[in-house]
Amino acid sequence: MALENGDEVSLFKQQEFNKFIIDNRVVGFFDEPITLKSGRKSHWYVNWRTVSSDVFLIDRLSDFLIDFVFDLKLSHDGFFGVPEGATKLAVLSTYKWARLQKNYKEGNYTLAMGRGKPKEHGSPKDRYFIGEPRGEVIVVEDVTTSGGSLIETIDHIKETGATVAAAVGLTDRMELDRNKKSVTDSVAEKDIKYYAMSEATKILPEAIRRFKPDTNIVNTVKKEFLEFGVKPLVL
Numbered sequence: 001m002a003l004e005n006g007d008e009v010s011l012f013k014q015q016e017f018n019k020f021i022i023d024n025r026v027v028g029f030f031d032e033p034i035t036l037k038s039g040r041k042s043h044w045y046v047n048w049r050t051v052s053s054d055v056f057l058i059d060r061l062s063d064f065l066i067d068f069v070f071d072l073k074l075s076h077d078g079f080f081g082v083p084e085g086a087t088k089l090a091v092l093s094t095y096k097w098a099r100l101q102k103n104y105k106e107g108n109y110t111l112a113m114g115r116g117k118p119k120e121h122g123s124p125k126d127r128y129f130i131g132e133p134r135g136e137v138i139v140v141e142d143v144t145t146s147g148g149s150l151i152e153t154i155d156h157i158k159e160t161g162a163t164v165a166a167a168v169g170l171t172d173r174m175e176l177d178r179n180k181k182s183v184t185d186s187v188a189e190k191d192i193k194y195y196a197m198s199e200a201t202k203i204l205p206e207a208i209r210r211f212k213p214d215t216n217i218v219n220t221v222k223k224e225f226l227e228f229g230v231k232p233l234v235l
Helices: 014-023 055-072 087-099 148-159 183-188 200-211 215-228
Strands: 002-004 007-009 027-035 041-046 079-081 136-144 163-172 194-196
Touching: 014 055, 014 200, 027 200, 027 215, 041 200, 041 215, 055 087, 055 163, 079 087, 087 136, 136 148, 148 163, 148 183, 163 183, 163 200, 183 194, 200 215
Parallel strands: 079 136, 136 163, 163 194
Antiparallel strands: 002 007, 027 041
């Protein structure tokens, strides 16, 4: 939060972030369903890869992330991206955020990265990391569905002795896993709080208006949320 005339003002602008998602087609629809990591079929997608591959766009995305975390007033020593979807974003955000700190100097901040494929041997810091996380870490995931990769990353970080201050997802698909648990529920079981920068149920209505998918696809997506969603999709 920033102060303006004595009042707290959010640095993170939710409407701007949602527009950023739509403008860059992070969310969209398929005529033929795709298979998610969970094994389910879906006619809609969330894909942050185009943004993370563009220097200008990922720079803007990192600003959104830093502002979001700042507003939450979370104490931390840097970001760590779930391999490999959020690795570049976390590295860039840690670099930009660290340079803003008063104690920015040699040895105070680490650019931690996870390996896409763990080494077969060695200590946790060598098997899972290229530069192990230190201190209090905010774990970042691009898209959360069941939260499996996020939970696995949290466990690996804890093995190093570092602390996970919080988990942040760029977009929460707002779906339940096979045990009828949301990502928020699963992360909470690790005594960690999960924060979503955007939620599917709030983005999809605008995406439908903008991209005008076939009515049958819209009805199928609505049915997905009735069966698997944290809550129904209201258009």
